[in-house]
Amino acid sequence: MILGCETGEEMEKLKVTVQAKLGEDFKVTESPQIKPKIKVVNIDAEEIKMNDNDLIDTIKKQNKIAMNKEFHMRIVKKIMKEKKNDKNQSERRGKEEGSIIIEADEKNHEVLLNKEKLK
Numbered sequence: 001m002i003l004g005c006e007t008g009e010e011m012e013k014l015k016v017t018v019q020a021k022l023g024e025d026f027k028v029t030e031s032p033q034i035k036p037k038i039k040v041v042n043i044d045a046e047e048i049k050m051n052d053n054d055l056i057d058t059i060k061k062q063n064k065i066a067m068n069k070e071f072h073m074r075i076v077k078k079i080m081k082e083k084k085n086d087k088n089q090s091e092r093r094g095k096e097e098g099s100i101i102i103e104a105d106e107k108n109h110e111v112l113l114n115k116e117k118l119k
Contacts (some may be wrong), residue, residue, distance in 0.1 A: 002031075008070075036109040040118055041099040046081070048066060048078050048098035063118055065108055072105040 005011040011030060019028045040059075047055060053076045059065070060073070080098045104112060112118065 003073070035072060036106060037101055037103050038109060038112050039099055039101050041097075042099040043100060045080065045096045045098060054085045056102075059102075059118065063112075063115060065111060068107065070105050071108065072103070073108055074103050076101040076103050094099055 003014060005014055006016060014031065019026075022028075024090050047058070050058070056073050060067070065073075078098060078100050080096055083095055083097050102112070
């Protein structure tokens with residue numbers, strides 16, 4: 001049987017209740033929570049080269065993301081690629097651009113999705 005809960009507290013209450021009602025003959029296990037991910041594109045090469053914690057701190061500060069007790073954000077992957085030669089783009093920006101994949105808790109994932117553009 002698979003059950004879902006909104007918060008960790010609800011999950012703990014459910015586990016205790018189910019285990020108490022079913023007894024020792026049944027084992028209650030919790031599957032690992034898969035955190036949602038988001039891809040952020042058009043990141044400068046100098047920012048891609050930052051260490052992960054500094055880059056996360058920069059994203060939090062520039063986008064006014066609040067810390068809470070369930071805060072989770074980590075960089076899963078950094079991707080660098082050469083820019084395509086587009087005449088409409090300025091040459092000042094350099095020849096490489098990057099993107100990152102961020103794993104976040106549900107609340108901050110929603111905050112990131114609702115932003116029109118990350119700074």
